[in-house]
Amino acid sequence: MPEPSSHEFHVTLDIPALSDRPILDLVFPAWTPGSYMVRDFSRHIYDLQIARNGTPLPCERLDKLRWRVQSEGRPVRVSYRVFAFEQSVRTSFLDQDRAFLSGSSLFFLVDGEQTRPCLLDVEPPASWRLSTALSAVRGARHRFSAAGYDELVDQPVEVGRHRHFAFRQGGTRFEVAIAGPTNADIAHLLSHLRRIVEATGALFGGFPFDRYLFVIHALPEKGGGLEHACACTLDIAGMAFEDEKAYQRFDELCAHEFFHAWNVKRIRDQVLGPFDYTAENYTRLLWFHEGFTEYMQAIILLRAGLVTPEHYLKDLGEDWAKYAGRPGRNVTPLSELSFEAWIKQYKPADNYTNRAVSYYEKGKWAALLLDLVLRRATEGWRGLPHLFRRLWQSHGQRGRPITVGDVRAAAESVGRASLGWYFSRFIDGTAELPVPSRLRQLGITAQARSPAQAEREDRVKARRQQGWAGLSFASGEAAVVKNVVPDSPAWRAGLTFRDEIVAVNDHRVDASTVARRLADCAPGQTATIAFFRQEILRATSLRLARSPERKWTFAIDPAASAAQRRIRDGWLRGF
Ligand SMILES: [Zn+2]
Helix, strand or coil: CHHHCCCCEEEEECCCCCCCCCCEECCCCCEEECCCCCCHHHEEEEEEEEEECCCCCCCCECCEEEEEEEECCCCCCEEEECCCCCCCCCCCECCCCCECCCCHCCEEEEECCCCCCCCCHHHCCCCEEECCCCCCCCCCEEEEEEEEHHCCCCCCCCEECCEEEEEEEECCCEEEEEEECCCCCCCCCHHHHHHCCCCCCHHHHCCCCCEEEEEEEEECCCCEEECCCCEEEEECCCCCCCCHHHHHHHHHHHHHHHHHEEEECCEECCCCCHHHHHCCCCCCCCCHHHHHHHHHHHHHHCCEEEEEEEEHHHHHHHHHHHHHHHCCCCCCHHHHHHHHHCCCCCCCCCCCCHHHCCCCHHHHHHHHHHHHHHHHCCCCCCCCHHHHHHHHHHHHHHHCCCHHHHHHHHHHHHHHCCCHHHHHHHHHHCCCCHHHHHHCCCCEEEECHHHHHHHHCHHHHHHEEEEEEEEEEECCCCEEEECCCCHHHHCCCCCCCCCEEECCCCCCCCCCCCHHHHCCCCCCCCEEEEECCEEEEEEEEEECECCCCCCCEEEEEECCCCCCCHHHHHHHHHC
């Protein structure tokens, strides 16, 4: 990185003599494991030279990511530059302050040689430090070894003037690299991180690594996380630590990515490692790898004492209200949402909300449901933590991939019950997840109220919440339609995605006033709508319906029976 401000890494790849290979295919990854979208990283390669002792070798470009080299079994040097100016957990980045190396967007693989050990030399600017979980080679500055290409690109490398912390838990060393400005209390973040690590280790009975690295990028905006076998990268909004909620969001992200060190990195579908870096790797298990992790992150925070059961139930009720209002939640089975992630979830069309739902979100509710089913079947003694521990021991720890059949078998063995109905209805089918009724069986109150009922203090406000058009709007100044719920009043009035509503009942509206002008109308009343569609002014009218939206409140039921309390405590407080 001799010119950090150019955002270009200068990369040299030395391939040793491979006497049995007169021809080498150099391949540049199309995607980053953990982020299921084809990104074609080769679009950032420049000045590619393939040579031996400075003499260019005969070579042919086969397609967007493959180069074929006549190496005659002798050594080859490949040098190139990579433009890296996208700050995300899945892309490399370089500027005057720091560098982030995400191997799949930086390094070629030699086709057929992925299991060959690699050495990585990093040459950062003089005053920069380096953090990675790769093994350092003794006696050489910034030289690291990897067992193969998979490990090389699975170990992020942070370089710059970031802060670096370390702690031990059991026999494992944990390191934390924090780059970028933040108003967070770092000691507070680290103490939470320790408790998350401890609770997760307790669930699985120890750690499957000697060293683990948390790379934290404090950025202007939140960017999410990405899991690795011995590390994770967390992009957080650095200056957002203004309330407890911000720390809770940090805890959730950490717990999620750390849980992945087991679920998806070691307890995993066959296709998720070793990877095919050149194309989509299709799995029907993302609801399990991501959705169940999304659920388990909350269980970990409960076990770590970072969230109380009461607080958890409050958040759960608010989240259920959002989920239960999604029109596309029961259209496509979870297993198919997973399989099609590459072309649907990560390339969403305008109708995504009506025809699909995130496998993270629905998978989380499917996980909760399965936990409740298992807890009830075992009088509170066993649940999803036991299922994960079992799959870890039977598969992850032994390097055996899992199938959906293995998940089912583990669940049936934990619950000592037949669970085919759960998988056919909720994983391969599209039945509504009966979360509120299952919660009530466990001594939890689950109450639904209309928006008008939920507004208890102000009768005028309550009355204004009764009407419903079925519209949602994109962020911005203009009232641009983001979604129209199928068969809603707006749908029947012919409104569609991207229409820009400019007046309701002849009153001019924008994004901040359109909902208020619609709320002037009671259910049954008609509103005239003026809108632009492709620059042409049009008009329609819609008759408002009574709002089908519901707010949900989940809470501990003080009147629960002793048997219900036992199950509930097993779920919320036990392991
Ligand atoms: Zn995840």
